[in-house]
Amino acid sequence: MQTDVAISIEHLTKVFRVPLERTTSLKQLAARGFRPAGSRRLEALQDVSIEITRGEFFSVIGPNGSGKSTLLKIMAGIYRPTSGRVSVTGLLSPFIELGVGFNAELTARENVFLSGAILGLSRSLVAERFDDIVRFSELSDFMDQKLKNYSSGMLVRLAFAVAIQAHADILLVDEVLAVGDASFQEKCFDVFRRFKKEGRTIIFVSHDMGSIQEFSDRVLILNHGRPRGIYSPAGAAVEYSRLNEEHANRLLSDSKAAPTSATSSRPRIVSVEMLDGNGQTTHAIQRGQSATIRLKIANPQREPVNAGVAIYRDDGLHCFGTNTVISHAAVPTDAETVLLLDYQCMDLQHGTYWLTVGLFGGRLGTVYEMLERLYSFHIGQSDAYEGVVYMHHQWRTPDQPPQLAH
Amino acid sequence: MATTTADSKPASPSGRPSKSYANLLRELAITDYKIKYQGSFLGGYIWTIAKPLLIFGVLYLVFTRFVRFGNGVPNYAVNLLLGIVLWTYFSDATVRAMASIVERGDLIRKVYFPRMIIVIATSLSSLITLAFNLIVVAVFVIFSGVGLQLTAPLFVLLVLELYALTLGSSFLLAALYVKFRDFKHIWELGLQLLFYASPIIYPLSFVPSRYQALFALNPIAQIIQDSRRVLISPTTLTPLDVIHSPLVVVPYAIPIVVLVVGYLYFESAASQFAEEI
Numbered sequence: 001m002q003t004d005v006a007i008s009i010e011h012l013t014k015v016f017r018v019p020l021e022r023t024t025s026l027k028q029l030a031a032r033g034f035r036p037a038g039s040r041r042l043e044a045l046q047d048v049s050i051e052i053t054r055g056e057f058f059s060v061i062g063p064n065g066s067g068k069s070t071l072l073k074i075m076a077g078i079y080r081p082t083s084g085r086v087s088v089t090g091l092l093s094p095f096i097e098l099g100v101g102f103n104a105e106l107t108a109r110e111n112v113f114l115s116g117a118i119l120g121l122s123r124s125l126v127a128e129r130f131d132d133i134v135r136f137s138e139l140s141d142f143m144d145q146k147l148k149n150y151s152s153g154m155l156v157r158l159a160f161a162v163a164i165q166a167h168a169d170i171l172l173v174d175e176v177l178a179v180g181d182a183s184f185q186e187k188c189f190d191v192f193r194r195f196k197k198e199g200r201t202i203i204f205v206s207h208d209m210g211s212i213q214e215f216s217d218r219v220l221i222l223n224h225g226r227p228r229g230i231y232s233p234a235g236a237a238v239e240y241s242r243l244n245e246e247h248a249n250r251l252l253s254d255s256k257a258a259p260t261s262a263t264s265s266r267p268r269i270v271s272v273e274m275l276d277g278n279g280q281t282t283h284a285i286q287r288g289q290s291a292t293i294r295l296k297i298a299n300p301q302r303e304p305v306n307a308g309v310a311i312y313r314d315d316g317l318h319c320f321g322t323n324t325v326i327s328h329a330a331v332p333t334d335a336e337t338v339l340l341l342d343y344q345c346m347d348l349q350h351g352t353y354w355l356t357v358g359l360f361g362g363r364l365g366t367v368y369e370m371l372e373r374l375y376s377f378h379i380g381q382s383d384a385y386e387g388v389v390y391m392h393h394q395w396r397t398p399d400q401p402p403q404l405a406h
Numbered sequence: 407m408a409t410t411t412a413d414s415k416p417a418s419p420s421g422r423p424s425k426s427y428a429n430l431l432r433e434l435a436i437t438d439y440k441i442k443y444q445g446s447f448l449g450g451y452i453w454t455i456a457k458p459l460l461i462f463g464v465l466y467l468v469f470t471r472f473v474r475f476g477n478g479v480p481n482y483a484v485n486l487l488l489g490i491v492l493w494t495y496f497s498d499a500t501v502r503a504m505a506s507i508v509e510r511g512d513l514i515r516k517v518y519f520p521r522m523i524i525v526i527a528t529s530l531s532s533l534i535t536l537a538f539n540l541i542v543v544a545v546f547v548i549f550s551g552v553g554l555q556l557t558a559p560l561f562v563l564l565v566l567e568l569y570a571l572t573l574g575s576s577f578l579l580a581a582l583y584v585k586f587r588d589f590k591h592i593w594e595l596g597l598q599l600l601f602y603a604s605p606i607i608y609p610l611s612f613v614p615s616r617y618q619a620l621f622a623l624n625p626i627a628q629i630i631q632d633s634r635r636v637l638i639s640p641t642t643l644t645p646l647d648v649i650h651s652p653l654v655v656v657p658y659a660i661p662i663v664v665l666v667v668g669y670l671y672f673e674s675a676a677s678q679f680a681e682e683i
Contacts, residue, residue, distance in 0.1 A: 117433035
């Protein structure tokens with residue numbers, strides 16, 4: 001047995017049987033004559049083989065529904081593989097998601113002990129480290145409050161503070177940093193750096209390419225349950241945007257392959273891309289920089305059209321939307337048109353975002369095309385400002401003159 | 407090294423000492439107990455004791471003042487209270503344990519640990535309630551002039567038997583409830599029938615003598631009657647008095663059979679809980 005392998009996965013396949021109708025009553029079962037209900041096979045993972053070395057920071061990235069979380073749950077022993085084999089060497093922390101087992105009716109203090117027990121820590125060990133946990137979470141004034149009065153940000157802080165106490169060689173981390181402000185995220189990253197230095201193995205699942213690139217040794221890209229490959233962090237970034245482009249192209253070609261002649265002559269979107277300040281196609285923008293969206297539209301009948309572009313954050317938050325009607329912009333009625341949409345400052349905070357692009361008739365009445373999650377891009381930031389957007393601001397005392405233009 | 411394949415049980419996070427599961431069991435049981443009376447005005451301890459006492463009060467009034475059949479039974483009040491306390495434990499614990507796996511779905515879908523810990527924790531938290539109630543029974547036994555019997559220590563064995571029956575039923579019901587939510591109603595109905603089929607509000611001696619043996623096959627009846635015998639009155643009828651055949655082992659064997667069958671069924675179903683909830 002090789003001792004430097006923490007997790008070895010061989011030909012792992014996981015198939016969920018999704019019942020066509022859910023049987024939860026005996027009446028339904030009797031009505032079918034006690035035969036099992038028909039079910040649909042959902043292949044969550046197909047033939048995944050990986051070997052994760054001890055001390056490695058191994059990341060798994062993939063679009064929603066690609067099987068990332070299923071893979072993690074199989075490693076944790078929550079799901080059983082349909083076929084294949086998973087071997088784990090070392091103590092594994094079940095820290096799949098933060099705040100699991102938290103009880104809203106109990107105080108934060110009680111929840112720390114409960115959560116510690118779920119992570120496998122003894123009561124005396126939690127008691128010993130209680131002050132560290134409180135200090136890390138920065139919630140010392142709120143320890144005797146019930147968790148139902150906590151904000152989601154506070155919950156994450158408390159959960160993370162407990163979770164990092166886990167006494168494990170291998171940590172499974174799922175989407176931890178999705179919540180929490182930038183300064184807390186930085187603190188979490190510090191912990192990851194420390195874990196890495198201590199030689200612990202971390203398996204990190206996310207769809208945030210930014211944090212994956214910063215820490216990972218290797219990155220597995222999953223797509224529809226199939227491994228696309230294992231890459232270096234830089235290689236993964238390139239491959240992942242290629243995957244997203246393929247996805248966009250498929251959306252575009254699906255819409256082009258519209259079967260009837262009535263729709264073939266309709267206005268449609270030919271391509272969408274984001275350009276940086278130098279006019280180069282990009283998927284990564286630093287906050288505050290300018291960016292341009294380039295839309296190519298085919299309009300064989302030269303009908304009046306309205307184009308719209310919306311920016312969604314990865315979790316579905318609609319950040320900004322505009323279209324040519326509300327912006328009073330004229331769209332030329334040529335057979336083929338290129339439209340450019342300039343954003344002066346991309347003042348969105350760190351994260352992954354998606355463009356949704358639509359093409360409408362005249363005044364939004366007719367929808368010619370609506371392509372959701374067509375193009376993804378990443379925003380980076382180098383400061384610790386918090387929230388959804390960057391607000392231009394200035395702190396001052398009354399005797400200092402305001403410097404912001406009104 | 408822990409290996410998981412399609413046939414094996416899920417690998418527990420390898421190397422995790424079983425001591426940590428004992429700790430988890432304790433934390434879950436305490437949490438369960440705290441949550442049960444969360445937000446109550448009088449606090450958990452009061453309600454723990456008040457519930458069986460209220461049921462007792464109503465039944466006592468009905469059967470000694472209105473129906474008047476309790477009047478002729480020696481120590482009717484203490485016998486009634488003891489029966490209600492033991493019954494309340496069995497019915498509360500099984501009802502709560504039945505839903506426990508489904509209610510903890512969030513935990514089950516996200517963390518691996520032996521699933522039976524959840525069911526055991528629920529049954530233990532109900533055991534805390536039973537302990538408080540038994541203190542009330544003890545006070546009644548002492549102050550109602552019954553006095554403490556020499557056989558009283560044997561009661562510990564009967565509580566163990568009741569716990570085995572309760573835990574076994576809880577395993578079965580919790581696993582079945584994941585698949586079929588009907589069991590909530592089926593079990594409510596079953597408990598109603600079992601309540602009247604067991605000598606709780608009436609003594610076994612009120613049952614026509616040719617049916618007494620049949621009634622005594624029920625382990626609930628046996629536990630209640632044996633408890634009354636060792637704690638209250640040596641003249642209480644027990645299965646040993648009414649079943650005159652080797653069948654007398656049946657009520658004592660049922661709890662063990664239920665525990666073994668319940669445990670095996672639960673364990674065979676447990677690896678699928680995360681996907682089924």
